[in-house]
Amino acid sequence: MKRNTxxxxxxxxxxxxxxxxxxxxxxxxxxxxxxxAYQAKMDRDHDNYACER
Structure with a gap:
């Protein structure tokens, strides 16, 4: 019997x-x-790209 892990x-x-x-x-x-890894709180300029330089 196989366990679902x-x-x-x-x-x-x-x-x-x-x-x-x-x-x-x-x-x-x-x-x-x-x-x-995207989180809206890290997207300061709200361009749907987080933590860009």
Whole structure:
């Protein structure tokens, strides 16, 4: 019998970063609103792109 377990890798889920400094360590150019790491609070100019430089 196979157990149904959820993956621990986070695939298909959101990525959480505390702030843009943390996000840019992984995504130096920021992320679009379609990206799992996007958070509206990090999109200061409301252009659907968070933490861009």
């Amino acid at each position: 959820s993956p621990t890798s986070g695939t298909g889920s959101t990525e959480f970063f505390t702030n843009c400094t943390e996000l840019r360590k992984k995504y130096p150019d920021g992320v679009p609103s379609t990206h799992p």
